[in-house]
Amino acid sequence: MAPPARLLTHAQRVARRRALGYFYLVLxxxxxxxxxxxxxxxxxxxxxxxxxxxxxxxxARAFRDPIYLRVLLITVKISLLTTLGCLAxxxxxxxxMAEAPPRIRGILVALVALSLFMSLLVKNxxxxxxxxxxxxxxxxxLRWGVIHKPLHLMYNLxxxxxxxxxxxxxxxxxxxxxxxxxMDRTLRRASRSLGAGSLRTFLHVxxxxxxxxxxxxxxxxxxxxxxxxxxxxxxxxSSEMMLSNLIENQVHQTLNWPFASALATLLLSFTTGSxxxxxxxxxxxxxxxxx
Amino acid sequence: xxQPRRGAEVRLEGLVKTYGPVRAVDSVSLTVSxxxxxxxxxxxxxxxxxxxxxxxxxxxPDEGAVYIGGVQxxxxxxxxRGLGMVFQHYALFPHMTIxxxxxxxxxxxxxxxxxxxxxxxxxxxxxxxxxxxxRYPLQLSGGQQQRIAVARALVYEPVVLxxxxxxxxxxxxxxxxxxxxxxxxxxxxGISTLYVTHDQEEAMTLxxxxxxxxxxxxxxxxxxxxxxxxxxxxxxxxxxxxSNCLEGELRTQGDRLVFAxxxxxxxxxxxLQAKAKHGRVRLxxxxxxxxxxxxxxxxVTAAGVVVSSTYxxxxxxxxxxxxxxxxLVVTHPNLESSARPREGTAVRIGWNYADAIIL
Numbered sequence: 001m002a003p004p005a006r007l008l009t010h011a012q013r014v015a016r017r018r019a020l021g022y023f024y025l026v027l028x029x030x031x032x033x034x035x036x037x038x039x040x041x042x043x044x045x046x047x048x049x050x051x052x053x054x055x056x057x058x059x060a061r062a063f064r065d066p067i068y069l070r071v072l073l074i075t076v077k078i079s080l081l082t083t084l085g086c087l088a089x090x091x092x093x094x095x096x097m098a099e100a101p102p103r104i105r106g107i108l109v110a111l112v113a114l115s116l117f118m119s120l121l122v123k124n125x126x127x128x129x130x131x132x133x134x135x136x137x138x139x140x141x142l143r144w145g146v147i148h149k150p151l152h153l154m155y156n157l158x159x160x161x162x163x164x165x166x167x168x169x170x171x172x173x174x175x176x177x178x179x180x181x182x183m184d185r186t187l188r189r190a191s192r193s194l195g196a197g198s199l200r201t202f203l204h205v206x207x208x209x210x211x212x213x214x215x216x217x218x219x220x221x222x223x224x225x226x227x228x229x230x231x232x233x234x235x236x237x238s239s240e241m242m243l244s245n246l247i248e249n250q251v252h253q254t255l256n257w258p259f260a261s262a263l264a265t266l267l268l269s270f271t272t273g274s275x276x277x278x279x280x281x282x283x284x285x286x287x288x289x290x291x
Numbered sequence: 292x293x294q295p296r297r298g299a300e301v302r303l304e305g306l307v308k309t310y311g312p313v314r315a316v317d318s319v320s321l322t323v324s325x326x327x328x329x330x331x332x333x334x335x336x337x338x339x340x341x342x343x344x345x346x347x348x349x350x351x352p353d354e355g356a357v358y359i360g361g362v363q364x365x366x367x368x369x370x371x372r373g374l375g376m377v378f379q380h381y382a383l384f385p386h387m388t389i390x391x392x393x394x395x396x397x398x399x400x401x402x403x404x405x406x407x408x409x410x411x412x413x414x415x416x417x418x419x420x421x422x423x424x425x426r427y428p429l430q431l432s433g434g435q436q437q438r439i440a441v442a443r444a445l446v447y448e449p450v451v452l453x454x455x456x457x458x459x460x461x462x463x464x465x466x467x468x469x470x471x472x473x474x475x476x477x478x479x480x481g482i483s484t485l486y487v488t489h490d491q492e493e494a495m496t497l498x499x500x501x502x503x504x505x506x507x508x509x510x511x512x513x514x515x516x517x518x519x520x521x522x523x524x525x526x527x528x529x530x531x532x533x534s535n536c537l538e539g540e541l542r543t544q545g546d547r548l549v550f551a552x553x554x555x556x557x558x559x560x561x562x563l564q565a566k567a568k569h570g571r572v573r574l575x576x577x578x579x580x581x582x583x584x585x586x587x588x589x590x591v592t593a594a595g596v597v598v599s600s601t602y603x604x605x606x607x608x609x610x611x612x613x614x615x616x617x618x619l620v621v622t623h624p625n626l627e628s629s630a631r632p633r634e635g636t637a638v639r640i641g642w643n644y645a646d647a648i649i650l
Contacts (some may be wrong), residue, residue, distance in 0.1 A: 184380070184382065186378045186379075186380065186382040187382050187384060189347075189349055189369070189376075189378070189382070190376070190378060190382035190383075190384075191384075191395070192348075192349070192368075192369040192370045193347055193369055193370070193374060193375075193376035193444075193453075194370075194376075194395055194396035194399060194443065194444075194447075195370050195371075195373070195396050195399040195400055195447070196370055196395070196396075196399045197368075197370050200399060204395075205384060208386050209384075209385070209386060
């Protein structure tokens with residue numbers, strides 16, 4: 001319990017007044033978050049377990065019915081594959097950005113940021129133009145005689161992965177880039193001077209020192225992927241339905257709000273769980289960063 | 292490949308490296324003899340670090356060649372040169388313990404496990420930190436990290452040790468202590484060492500020979516004494532220690548040679564010193580070589596007025612204005628017996644011919 005005001009020294013009173021000042025500054029944000037974010041989430045939670053009296057039937061249904069479990073599995077599978085795709089493409093890109101001379105680095109950063117700012121809808125439709133049976137890729141391949149009937153590049157897992165990997169790539173590149181640029185270059189030189197070739201230097205010095213970036217990027221991509229909606233809806237087929245698509249389906253088609261709420265709660269707890277797992281394993285990596 | 296043992300000779304022949312229009316290293320030739328400690332000394336941008344990086348193999352020269360132990364290594368990648376290197380900010384691997392850091396070059400060379408254990412321990416004892424193996428670099432102080440960096444660079448018994456401003460990040464006291472330790476370590480091991488610094492005092496303390504560099508070129512190579520007593524040009528005279536520099540010209544006055552500057556300042560010089568130089572020259576004299584010469588005991592004397600007197604503890608620093616508005620800095624050891632002239636006092640100062648350098 002805080003001591004009564006008359007027992008405080010002058011400095012303490014000033015500090016308290018200042019802290020209160022900062023609190024007033026964030027008050028509007030706090031109000032917005034409470035009213036428009038926390039309250040609705042609590043409402044969703046409530047809706048999923050009171051119908052109108054307390055029940056766990058909605059959760060039981062989500063876990064008992066193999067269809068919904070399959071959707072959950074597909075969601076995790078697509079998210080994992082997207083994360084791997086982003087890592088494979090983003091890691092070398094982040095390395096390149098960190099090593100590039102300042103002017104080129106500026107351009108590369110701008111390009112990555114730009115792809116983040118572009119409308120999701122536009123990007124997804126652009127992929128449709130490229131990937132569909134009568135799309136740019138198939139048309140050219142057919143004309144050049146490489147193939148004789150169109151490749152099915154979308155409305156399947158491939159299309160969803162291509163789309164999601166491209167949409168989420170910046171979330172992987174940016175944290176990796178920050179880790180790469182923060183890394184002391186002389187460490188690589190030191191490794192070389194001690195007799196290690198470039199491969200050994202990469203495996204024993206560069207890679208371990210960039211793991212926190214890999215962890216942060218992978219977590220971001222994975223978490224955003226879990227709740228992804230537009231790309232599977234536009235580029236996927238019926239077997240690429242993810243949790244968000246299922247929730248949307250329950251809200252708009254079947255009008256089953258309580259069940260949709262239960263699914264949303266599951267998605268949220270799954271996302272939170274992923275974050276906690278990350279924190280448990282990668283949080284301790286910071287140990288040697290600042291002791 | 293049988294590698295030469297410690298103390299290999301390093302020979303640089305006509306090294307040139309340009310970055311755009313800048314010649315960062317310009318015709319640098321140098322030999323570090325077996326077991327010798329040679330320092331590249333110069334201000335920033337003098338090409339000393341680039342030269343070191345060429346020896347290490349991190350920078351490829353446009354022209355010239357590098358020989359280590361008589362073998363041409365100009366095209367050899369850094370990890371096959373068998374050099375030990377210490378970097379300015381230590382470059383210890385933060386994700387490895389001290390033991391792993393020092394074991395790294397041995398593991399790279401596939402040394403057997405018990406040999407690694409024994410050699411790492413020996414290296415830790417060499418730098419007087421036998422008990423820190425299990426710690427991480429950031430848990431050590433700057434001076435301790437520096438010692439570990441040295442241990443890591445020496446543990447695989449390299450033929451040559453390269454050091455890039457290794458003491459630059461330490462505070463003055465610690466730096467002086469480390470200088471002594473580095474020097475005795477180097478002499479005990481007899482390892483050829485090429486050292487880079489911008490600190491002339493450090494260069495003088497550590498080195499057998501010092502290479503003074505400016506704008507990519509070697510200005511002078513010599514022992515610390517050579518450089519201080521016999522600088523070959525104004526840059527070296529100015530860079531190594533403090534010096535007074537008077538600009539003027541040499542004239543013949545009767546049968547004597549004098550240095551003439553401004554209005555009425557005439558200082559006799561020994562004919563030997565002046566060699567064939569005539570016309571515009573610089574007269575350089577170290578502040579501590581100038582004495583009070585009221586009794587006329589020196590070969591050269593000049594009249595002046597004390598403009599300022601600064602008490603610096605172990606010595607006192609005066610500024611004396613001569614005829615013709617030229618000023619000289621004079622430093623004297625702070626001896627109890629010496630009477631200190633006050634500001635505004637008229638004095639006679641003097642020195643011997645051998646103390647003045649004509650360039």
